[in-house]
Amino acid sequence: MRRFLVKRLLYCIPVLFGISLLTFLLFRVVGGDPVDRLAGKYARAEQKEQLREQLGFNLPLWPRPELLLAGDLGNFADNQLFHHLFDTFTFRFGRSQQYHRRISAMILSGLVPSLSLTLPAFLLGLFLQTALALLSASRRGSRFDRLLTLACLVGMSFPFLALIIFGQSLLAGRFGWFPILGFPEKFGLGVLTHTALPVLLGLVAGLGGGVRFYRTILIEEAESDYVRTARAKGLKESRVLFGHVLKNAMIPIITRTVVVIPFLFLGSLLLERFFSIPGLGYMLVDAVNSSDWPVINALTFVGAVFYLGAVVLTDVLYALVDPRVSLK
Amino acid sequence: MKFWAAYGVVCTVLLAAYLSVPFFYDRSGPPAAGSVRRAALASKIRGLDPQDIGDTTSAAVAGQIFETLYTYSYLERPYRLIPLLAADLPEVSPDGLALTLTIRPGIFFCDDPAFPGGQGRELTATDFIYAWMRMADLNNRSTNYAGIFQGYVKGLDEFRAASAAGPADYDGEIEGLEVLGRYTMRIKLNKPYPFLVYWLAHLPTAPVAREAVEFYGPELVNHPVGTGPYRLAGDFRSNRFSLERNKNYRLETYPARGEDGDARAGLLADAGRRIPFIDRIEWSVIEEPQPRWLAFLDGQLDASGIPRDNFSEAITPGRELAGELRERDIRLLKFDDPSVFYYGFNMNDPVVGSNLPLRRAMSLAFDRETYIERFLNGRGRIPVGPIPPSFPSFRPEKENPWVRYDPEEARRLLAQAEEECGGPLPLLRVAVPGTDTTTRQGGEFFRVQMERIGLSVEMDYMTWPRFQDANRTGSHQIFALGWQADYPDAENFLFLFYGPNRSPGPNACNFSDPEFDRLYEQAVVLPLLEDRLPSYHRMEDIVIEQCPWLLLTYRVNYVLIHPWLENYKPNNFAEGTIKYQAVNDERRRAFYAEKEEGS
Numbered sequence: 001m002r003r004f005l006v007k008r009l010l011y012c013i014p015v016l017f018g019i020s021l022l023t024f025l026l027f028r029v030v031g032g033d034p035v036d037r038l039a040g041k042y043a044r045a046e047q048k049e050q051l052r053e054q055l056g057f058n059l060p061l062w063p064r065p066e067l068l069l070a071g072d073l074g075n076f077a078d079n080q081l082f083h084h085l086f087d088t089f090t091f092r093f094g095r096s097q098q099y100h101r102r103i104s105a106m107i108l109s110g111l112v113p114s115l116s117l118t119l120p121a122f123l124l125g126l127f128l129q130t131a132l133a134l135l136s137a138s139r140r141g142s143r144f145d146r147l148l149t150l151a152c153l154v155g156m157s158f159p160f161l162a163l164i165i166f167g168q169s170l171l172a173g174r175f176g177w178f179p180i181l182g183f184p185e186k187f188g189l190g191v192l193t194h195t196a197l198p199v200l201l202g203l204v205a206g207l208g209g210g211v212r213f214y215r216t217i218l219i220e221e222a223e224s225d226y227v228r229t230a231r232a233k234g235l236k237e238s239r240v241l242f243g244h245v246l247k248n249a250m251i252p253i254i255t256r257t258v259v260v261i262p263f264l265f266l267g268s269l270l271l272e273r274f275f276s277i278p279g280l281g282y283m284l285v286d287a288v289n290s291s292d293w294p295v296i297n298a299l300t301f302v303g304a305v306f307y308l309g310a311v312v313l314t315d316v317l318y319a320l321v322d323p324r325v326s327l328k
Numbered sequence: 329m330k331f332w333a334a335y336g337v338v339c340t341v342l343l344a345a346y347l348s349v350p351f352f353y354d355r356s357g358p359p360a361a362g363s364v365r366r367a368a369l370a371s372k373i374r375g376l377d378p379q380d381i382g383d384t385t386s387a388a389v390a391g392q393i394f395e396t397l398y399t400y401s402y403l404e405r406p407y408r409l410i411p412l413l414a415a416d417l418p419e420v421s422p423d424g425l426a427l428t429l430t431i432r433p434g435i436f437f438c439d440d441p442a443f444p445g446g447q448g449r450e451l452t453a454t455d456f457i458y459a460w461m462r463m464a465d466l467n468n469r470s471t472n473y474a475g476i477f478q479g480y481v482k483g484l485d486e487f488r489a490a491s492a493a494g495p496a497d498y499d500g501e502i503e504g505l506e507v508l509g510r511y512t513m514r515i516k517l518n519k520p521y522p523f524l525v526y527w528l529a530h531l532p533t534a535p536v537a538r539e540a541v542e543f544y545g546p547e548l549v550n551h552p553v554g555t556g557p558y559r560l561a562g563d564f565r566s567n568r569f570s571l572e573r574n575k576n577y578r579l580e581t582y583p584a585r586g587e588d589g590d591a592r593a594g595l596l597a598d599a600g601r602r603i604p605f606i607d608r609i610e611w612s613v614i615e616e617p618q619p620r621w622l623a624f625l626d627g628q629l630d631a632s633g634i635p636r637d638n639f640s641e642a643i644t645p646g647r648e649l650a651g652e653l654r655e656r657d658i659r660l661l662k663f664d665d666p667s668v669f670y671y672g673f674n675m676n677d678p679v680v681g682s683n684l685p686l687r688r689a690m691s692l693a694f695d696r697e698t699y700i701e702r703f704l705n706g707r708g709r710i711p712v713g714p715i716p717p718s719f720p721s722f723r724p725e726k727e728n729p730w731v732r733y734d735p736e737e738a739r740r741l742l743a744q745a746e747e748e749c750g751g752p753l754p755l756l757r758v759a760v761p762g763t764d765t766t767t768r769q770g771g772e773f774f775r776v777q778m779e780r781i782g783l784s785v786e787m788d789y790m791t792w793p794r795f796q797d798a799n800r801t802g803s804h805q806i807f808a809l810g811w812q813a814d815y816p817d818a819e820n821f822l823f824l825f826y827g828p829n830r831s832p833g834p835n836a837c838n839f840s841d842p843e844f845d846r847l848y849e850q851a852v853v854l855p856l857l858e859d860r861l862p863s864y865h866r867m868e869d870i871v872i873e874q875c876p877w878l879l880l881t882y883r884v885n886y887v888l889i890h891p892w893l894e895n896y897k898p899n900n901f902a903e904g905t906i907k908y909q910a911v912n913d914e915r916r917r918a919f920y921a922e923k924e925e926g927s
Contacts, residue, residue, distance in 0.1 A: 033793065033796070033797050033800070034793060036793070036796035036797065036799070036800055036832065037792065037793060037796055038469070038471065039471060039474070040382050040471025040472060040474060040475065042472075042474045042475025042476075042834055043471070043474045043475075043832075043833070043834075044474060044478075044829070044832070044833040044834075045832050045833065047473070047474045047478070048800075048832055050466060050492065051469065053492075054466060054467075054469065054492075095546070098374055099372070099374050099375060099549075099565075100374070100375045100377070100380070100546070100549045101375070101549065101550070101565065106565075109565060109566075120342055120346070123338075123339060123342070124339050124342060124343055124346075127335065127336065127339035128339075128343075131336070165618055168618070168619060168622065169618070169622065172622065173622040173625065173626065175350075176353075176626075176923075177349070177350035177353065178349055178350065178353060179353065180619055180622045180623050180626055180628065181612070181614060181619045181622075181623060182567065182568055182612065183566070183567055183568070185562060185563075185566055185568060185569075192345055192346070192349065193349055193352075193353055196345075196346040196347075196349040197349075199346055200346055200347075242332055246332070273615055273616055274616050274618065274619055275619065276567045276568075276612060276613060276614045276615070276616075276619060277567065278565070278566050278567040278613070282615075286372075288791070289791055289792060289793075290792065290793065291791075291792075291793035
């Protein structure tokens with residue numbers, strides 16, 4: 001297992017390098033020049049050039065091989081790509097060009113509100129989706145199964161944005177059952193109150209797709225020979241479902257759920273925006289729209305690290321739930 | 329099995345907790361102690377370092393914390409400059425090359441750990457000089473220097489250039505920034521600069537305490553220390569934060585002069601009373617219009633604009649307040665925005681830049697009335713020229729022959745344009761900043777209007793950075809843009825056509841006309857507006873004739889306010905006007921009680 005982990009983690013380095021290089025290509029080479037925005041609306045050419053110099057955007061984008069051949073290592077390394085890679089891999093993300101704030105502080109302060117929203121929605125969603133899928137799969141073809149399938153299809157067809165606007169206007173605006181928006185300054189019971197409606201809306205939005213997915217997997221497992229054998233041996237239905245069907249369906253369930261975990265940290269764009277929750281959901285979009293290059297880079301890299309971590313975790317969990325899988 | 333059981337229990341409890349919220353959620357919220365103003369911000373604050381403020385959201389908050397030498401009279405119109413931190417208006421030398429400025433004694437910074445013993449100290453002339461040097465210091469990356477001081481103050485550009493090499497020397501002397509005494513200073517100029525006094529009413533010129541800058545370092549953006557009526561209480565990076573009264577705030581009183589109708593509207597009832605009236609300002613960052621609107625209707629915000637999608641719910645076809653809102657005593661205020669929106673032609677482009685009939689044809693082909701009705705719910709006016717109403721140099725009687733909707737004449741001119749071009753016109757590309765649905769709908773409207781006269785255009789929707797790139801490199805032919813004035817003088821619009829300001833400067837359409845440039849150079853050194861006016865009018869005429877902009881609209885703002893918010897009058901240029909406003913707590917409580925009863 002240890003050897004496997006070391007090997008997988010070593011594999012992550014070139015992947016992270018590739019991601020970092022791709023981010024650089026997309027936003028520094030192809031994307032717009034942030035200097036025009038940063039210099040302000042009255043800036044003339046010379047002020048823009050001064051700022052470009054200060055930010056290091058006047059440096060060559062790439063290392064120049066002729067400098068290496070000439071043995072001028074100092075100037076060879078003095079280019080935007082090398083600076084970018086060095087800062088990224090040493091987690092020195094610096095400050096946001098737009099908000100002048102430390103990016104690490106921005107990420108940390110947005111993490112709690114984002115997780116307060118996404119984590120309960122994820123946990124509850126998983127619970128409800130698998131529970132309903134189990135019920136539906138165990139009563140396949142019944143009126144309940146047909147009704148649930150129909151409800152899932154309706155839920156999947158309803159746009160998330162419309163659901164948010166409708167839910168917020170009706171349940172918070174008209175009935176006043178929930179706060180319309182906001183997030184408490186201090187972590188406490190207020191978090192529950194302020195995130196209840198967005199969590200419930202997130203839950204409803206994800207229910208249809210999740211139930212359909214898990215139902216399909218569980219039905220496939222429930223029709224297997226070993227399940228028929230278990231039932232023939234007279235095992236209780238709950239034992240069959242939880243001890244056999246669910247356990248053997250774990251591989252696709254893990255694949256679907258663990259990979260989602262990194263995205264929980266990055267928050268929910270629409271819910272955070274509509275409910276005025278100061279999370280990370282909108283940070284990346286905002287950074288892209290304003291060419292806030294350090295923030296784009298930090299969020300992409302941190303997201304990639306989380307994602308690769310989740311992929312490794314998925315492999316480990318495969319081995320834990322399925323004895324046929326071994327980590328070599 | 330045990331894991332699933334435990335997981336099931338946790339989730340059931342959690343779900344029950346969320347579903348029980350309606351049973352314990354108190355809609356009226358906790359009772360506020362003291363008089364509280366509840367306001368919304370439509371975007372996040374970028375930072376509260378006054379020298380670097382360039383966005384209206386940050387300025388809305390910073391304006392309550394920081395103050396400038398001058399401000400605009402809260403109630404009087406046309407806008408009139410009045411002293412704020414200054415004792416009087418500046419004393420200008422006869423040649424216009426020196427301004428002597430005196431500040432009022434007895435003004436104190438708010439208490440802050442940056443000061444010895446945490447006690448805010450008295451404001452002096454040195455604090456202004458220090459702030460202006462900070463703006464010039466390249467290490468601070470202030471976006472405001474180019475617009476305010478560049479090229480004008482003796483020795484300041486040299487100080488800026490020297491700061492490129494490393495930390496700037498703030499103890500050194502600058503010829504053009506002279507401290508004459510504890511409360512007096514002089515600015516020496518390279519050339520007359522009548523607009524400087526307007527900039528001295530602009531937030532980036534607000535004084536900062538050197539102690540605070542040195543104490544907080546780069547974190548100063550998060551720790552504003554000003555002399556204004558309010559101070560920050562808590563972390564403004566959260567989506568909800570407060571400002572509280574600055575207990576060091578001096579004795580200031582509510583204005584006694586207003587424009588016609590102010591007394592009748594009750595806006596002079598508090599004349600001579602000590603300000604501020606409000607103890608705390610609670611700001612909420614609400615980026616989406618829908619929740620902002622719901623929060624206003626729920627009484628969580630004291631004032632609000634009207635989102636496009638909710639317009640018909642709030643305003644009747646006759647442009648009056650809808651019955652339900654009127655019954656709640658909500659008031660509607662309409663006022664002109666100091667802005668103009670347009671499609672600019674890149675005058676360097678070989679097709680549109682050299683073809684006047686084409687630009688005029690396109691202008692005549694655009695149905696502004698329908699555009700304003702459809703996209704702004706009627707909240708706009710058909711423009712005359714680049715100078716909007718509410719500016720002293722605006723000419724209501726002026727007629728622009730190219731802003732009427734006349735597709736027939738447009739087609740005739742288009743034929744003439746094709747002749748000039750030597751054949752059919754190629755497909756024209758229009759750069760549009762923004763990729764959202766509303767922007768695309770607006771762009772599609774433009775495209776269809778042009779298609780109706782037989783002109784093919786392609787709309788290129790892009791992010792703001794890409795759009796600015798296109799502007800800088802001049803790669804576009806036509807572009808959609810707007811301009812909002814920073815001070816109430818037409819120069820703040822006309823400089824957008826001044827030749828030397830061409831791309832990558834603010835003259836994005838690269839307009840260049842020798843007569844215009846000559847008039848501009850003559851006008852901007854004249855100290856009195858009356859003397860500048862003839863040149864302004866001629867410059868505007870040149871712009872109208874040459875049509876470098878296809879003018880879209882002047883905006884009209886609609887604001888709704890709850891009956892408990894008093895002394896509210898929109899002011900397009902003054903910063904920090906909440907100190908004049910008052911909240912009638914009794915009326916607000918009555919609203920909440922009624923709401924509670926209703927639910």
